[in-house]
Amino acid sequence: MRRILLIWCLTIGGFALSMRAQEVELRAPSKLTAGVGFAIATTGHGSATFYLVGPSRALKRTIQLGQEITIPGNDVAVSGLYQAIACGSPCANTTFQVLPSPPARLSFFLHPSRVPVSSGNAINATAFVFDRFHNTVLKPAKVDFHVSLPDGPTMTRSGQTTRGITWFEMGSTAKQGRLQIVAAIGETAEPRVIQQVASDACGLRMTATPAGRYVKLETSAIRDCAGNPLPDGTIVSFTKTDDAGRSTIDTPIKKDKANAQFELTGRARISVACGVALGNELEVGGRP
Numbered sequence: 001m002r003r004i005l006l007i008w009c010l011t012i013g014g015f016a017l018s019m020r021a022q023e024v025e026l027r028a029p030s031k032l033t034a035g036v037g038f039a040i041a042t043t044g045h046g047s048a049t050f051y052l053v054g055p056s057r058a059l060k061r062t063i064q065l066g067q068e069i070t071i072p073g074n075d076v077a078v079s080g081l082y083q084a085i086a087c088g089s090p091c092a093n094t095t096f097q098v099l100p101s102p103p104a105r106l107s108f109f110l111h112p113s114r115v116p117v118s119s120g121n122a123i124n125a126t127a128f129v130f131d132r133f134h135n136t137v138l139k140p141a142k143v144d145f146h147v148s149l150p151d152g153p154t155m156t157r158s159g160q161t162t163r164g165i166t167w168f169e170m171g172s173t174a175k176q177g178r179l180q181i182v183a184a185i186g187e188t189a190e191p192r193v194i195q196q197v198a199s200d201a202c203g204l205r206m207t208a209t210p211a212g213r214y215v216k217l218e219t220s221a222i223r224d225c226a227g228n229p230l231p232d233g234t235i236v237s238f239t240k241t242d243d244a245g246r247s248t249i250d251t252p253i254k255k256d257k258a259n260a261q262f263e264l265t266g267r268a269r270i271s272v273a274c275g276v277a278l279g280n281e282l283e284v285g286g287r288p
Contacts, residue, residue: 023043023044024042024043024044024048024065024086024088024090024091024092025042025043025044025092026040026041026042026069026084026085026086026092026093026094027040027041027042027094028040028084028094028096029096030096031099032076032096032097032098032099033098033099033100033101034076034077034078034079034098034099034100034101034131034133034135035073035074035076035077035101035131035132035133036073036076036101037070037071037072037073037076038071038076039068039069039070039071040068040069040071040084040094041068042063042065042066042067042068042069042086043065043066044065044066044086044088044092045065045066046064046065046088047062047063047064047065047088048062048063048064048065048086048087048088049061049062049063049086049087049088050062050063050069050084050085050086050087051083051084051085051086051087052071052075052082052083052084052085053082053083053084053085054075054076054078054080054081054082054083054098055078055079055080055081055082056078057075057078059075063086065086065088069084069086076098077133078098078133078135079098079099079100079131079133079135079136080097080098081095081096081097081098082095082096082097082098083095084096099139100130100131100133100135100136100137100138100139101131101132101133101135102131102137102186103129103130103131103137103141103185103186103188104130104131104132104186104188105129105130105131105132105134105188106127106128106129106130106143106183106184106185106188106189106190107127107128107130107190108125108126108127108128108183108190108192109124109125109126109127109192110123110124110125110181110192110193110194111123111124111126112194113194113195114194114195114196114197115172115194115195115196115197116172116196116197116198116199116200116224117172117173117174117175117176117196117197117198117199117224117226117228118171118172118173118174118199118225118226119171119172119199120171121169121170121171122171122172123169123170123171123172123179123181123194124167124168124169125145125167125168125169125170125181125183125192126165126166126167127143127145127159127161127165127166127167127183127185127190128164128165129141129143129161129164129165129166129185130164136163136164137161137164138163138164140160140161140162141160141161141185142158142159142160142161142185143158143159143160143161143166143183143184143185144156144157144158144183144184144185145157145158145159145168145181145182145183145184146181146182146184147170147179147180147181148179148180148181148182149173149179150173150175150176150177150178150179150196151175151177152173152175157170172196173196174226175196175226175228176196176197176198176228177195177196178193178194178195178196179193179194179195179196180192180193180194181193181194197228197231198223198224198228198229198230198231199224199225199226199228200224200225200274200275200276200277201222201223201224201230201274201275201277201279202223202224202225202277203223203225204219204222204272204273204274204277204278204279204280205219205220205279205280206218206219206220206238206270206272206279206280206282207220207282208270208282208284210284210285211261213263213264214261214262214263214264215261215262215264215268215270215284216259216260216261217238217259217260217261217262217270217272217282218257218258218259219236219257219258219259219272219279220257221256221257222234222236222253222256222257222258222274223256229256230253230256230274231253232252232253232254232255232256233252233253234252234253234274234275235250235251235252235253235274236250236251236252236253236258236272236273236274237249237250237272237273237274238251238258238260238262238270238271238272239270239271239272239273240262240264240268240269240270241268241269241270242264242265242266242267242268242269243265243266243267244265247262249261249262258272258274264284264285266285267283267284267285268283268284268285269281269282269283270282270283270284
């Protein structure tokens with residue numbers, strides 16, 4: 001009877017020791033940074049299959065329990081939630097979060113590519129902040145916007161990112177030309193250029209010169225209200241109304257001015273327009 005009891009105790013004790021020997025546990029660091037290698041501590045004995053599952057990839061290899069599992073930085077270059085699994089008998093797992101590394105890249109958008117002068121809040125500058133692995137940096141970061149005015153000083157506006165994004169609006173200046181905005185964070189800078197162009201014509205005027213059955217028309221130099229010349233190619237419309245009816249000539253600006261010629265039938269009224277701007281009206285006479 002004592003021999004049977006001894007055998008039973010040895011069997012139960014061996015089973016308990018075997019169970020304890022097979023307990024597996026994984027312990028990963030609480031704070032991890034994208035691209036930085038680390039180690040996962042393990043408990044247990046014997047070999048096991050290790051899996052690392054992340055946002056963009058999964059890997060598998062054989063490990064020895066009770067030893068640290070070394071994870072290279074390139075295996076955790078993408079930020080997000082990871083799960084580490086070790087399967088011997090039984091399996092164990094742990095999860096951990098990989099955070100983006102410090103800001104290193106910018107995506108910068110400047111809209112639109114062309115804008116009329118003196119337009120309020122017409123320019124939108126938007127910057128997206130990434131780390132060197134193209135992860136969006138969710139931690140607030142300061143982005144400086146350096147605005148270079150045409151023939152003027154450079155001013156700086158700063159923005160704090162929210163979930164990796166910051167932006168601002170501004171009005172265009174009164175003078176046409178290139179407007180450069182540089183978004184910068186640390187040693188990273190992204191320049192963009194927007195073209196400020198003349199606004200609507202202002203003070204549009206024309207003169208008429210009779211020439212027999214015809215009348216020649218010419219505008220004065222066409223400029224916007226800030227004095228910027230409208231670009232060559234901008235269309236100017238001359239409209240004539242006389243006994244023969246109504247007719248219109250659309251002609252482009254050349255060297256700041258526009259010209260047209262009408263044949264007259266009796267007295268005629270002629271008007272000029274450029275976009276939304278209306279000019280003066282003239283009444284001229286001719287032979288029917």
